Amino acid sequence: MRLISAFLALSILGAFVLAACGSEDDNGGNIADRTINVVATTGMIADAAAVVGGERVKVTGLMGPGVDAHLYKASASDVNALDDADIIFYNGLELEGRMTDIFVRLARSKPTVPVAADIPQDRLREPPEFAGKYDPHVWFDVSLWIYAVRAIEASLSELDPGSADLYKANAEAYIAELEQLDAWVASEIATIPEGSRVLITAHDAFGYFGERYGMEVRGLQGTSTATEAGAGDVQALSDFIAERKIKAIFVESSVPQATIEAVQAAVRAKGHDVAIGGQLFSDAMGQAGTPEGTYLGMVRHNVNTIVQALR
Structure with missing residues (x-):
């Protein structure tokens, strides 16, 4: 059983590597003329991408309700979703564990964005048991999640500059809601x-x-x-x-x-x-x-x- 599991894991990893070395435009056509395929790891990121992207995007979330992101293992269907994606959003800060290495490989062929990367380091927690690493659960501080929303906006605008005004308007409206939510929580x-x-x-x-x-x-x-x-x-x-x-x-x-x-x-x-x-x-x-x-x-x-x- 362990040999079978190891073989399956290596097969999936190999498929990701092949996907990362694929053609520049597997989905075909000018991206401005079609819906953008977005893949996000967590539900929180998928939700933000759908709000910011609006009618321009189709968002696929890999980790559904009840899924523990720390223990999540990529499936064969994830390979297909990531291969078909025009852009990929993930949390970063090692929330996704071993999948982080996959995203680094995929970044060679398509936009692959860690949405927490722009949060100032002085606002990141470094728990004692995580010496040298940061707590990845940044979405629990609503004010920090605004950085993730802005990262999504910037990345979509770079990929699809013709819709940049739409992404900015959607992001600003959402951020206003987040600022109200932050005050309400307090x-x-x-x-x-x-x-x-x-x-x-x-x-x-x-x-x-x-x-x-x-x-x-x-x-x-x-x-x-x-x-x-x-x-x-x-x-x-x-x-x-x-x-x-x-x-x-x-x-x-x-x-x-x-x-x-x-x-x-x-x-x-x-x-x-x-x-x-x-x-x-x-x-x-x-x-x-x-x-x-x-x-x-x-x-x-x-x-x-x-x-x-x-x-």
Whole structure:
């Protein structure tokens, strides 16, 4: 079984390499005369690309609802999507793990853009366990996500300069919404009593959220879910929750609920009844067609869930 898996992985990687060495215009024709094929890794990036690109783009997202970006492995269908793409957007900061090497190769033949690349380094988190690397979960600070939107606008405008005015207008309108959302999040979190502004989740994805909006954040796992939490991690976190008398902890849509349920059981064994306050969207958004299936709706859902459980 391991040999088969290894063979499949090498075959997929080989297909990506071949795609990167393909012709200059596999989709044919002048790009100004047809819809632009966009591929994005996460739902958050796909949503932003669809908003900025508007009627000029067709966006394919690789990682759907409930998908853990840290553990995601490219499939054969991803090869086809990336090969057909006119432009590719990915988060960067090693969120996509091993796929980052694939994007570097593809950048030799088509625009392949890490949307977090223009965020100032002094605004990036560098968790102790990630010495020398940055926390990739930048979308949890709405003000940082504006940099990603501007990167998408600039890249689409360079690829399709005839529609640059459209991309700029769409981006500016979206950024205005993001600025309003950023202010709303801050005002809502401020309604939680100061001593209760502690956010406990399955993994430490909400560090940027905590820094921006004034919450202490603890995760059972670190900023990546690639390493599983052990019994010692559960006990240490449960000690913290019991000592601080925290009202609620939260599950994540892309992480098995059992991890947080184990923490809840350990806290209860210490004599403190902590509730599960609800489900938060972290590395993936909600289902398409629902409010949580957009970036704006996802953020509002998370904030409403946190405030209702902790206030």
